[in-house]
Amino acid sequence: MTDRVELSNMVFQGRHGVPELERARAQPFEVDVEIHLDLRPAGLADDLSKTVDYRDVFEICRSVIEGPSRLLIEALAEEIAQKLLARSEPLGAAEVVVRVRKPNAPLPGRLDHAAVEITRSRER
Numbered sequence: 001m002t003d004r005v006e007l008s009n010m011v012f013q014g015r016h017g018v019p020e021l022e023r024a025r026a027q028p029f030e031v032d033v034e035i036h037l038d039l040r041p042a043g044l045a046d047d048l049s050k051t052v053d054y055r056d057v058f059e060i061c062r063s064v065i066e067g068p069s070r071l072l073i074e075a076l077a078e079e080i081a082q083k084l085l086a087r088s089e090p091l092g093a094a095e096v097v098v099r100v101r102k103p104n105a106p107l108p109g110r111l112d113h114a115a116v117e118i119t120r121s122r123e124r
Contacts, residue, residue, distance in 0.1 A: 003039040012065035030101040
């Protein structure tokens, strides 16, 4: 499948991390999402109901990042992926790719960000 809906560099404030101090105050988290599905029906019909609504994807990501504290960014990525696959069920999304970046990871040196990328497929 080469078609995909992509949202890049969404930024939300969250309280996630292993050290308790990271969970005490909000910090930025960046999220990228790719949803792989056949976009031909939406393109031919010019019909939003035949594709993934960007607003829904954005709100799912925001609800996870701004939601309950998690220790690991892996857990954030997994929750986002599972919710996106469930939400796109009637459209038959085959796969999602989720990247979560933590720009302010508490490490003793210069770092652009710490990140995870996961790919999850719908179980058939």
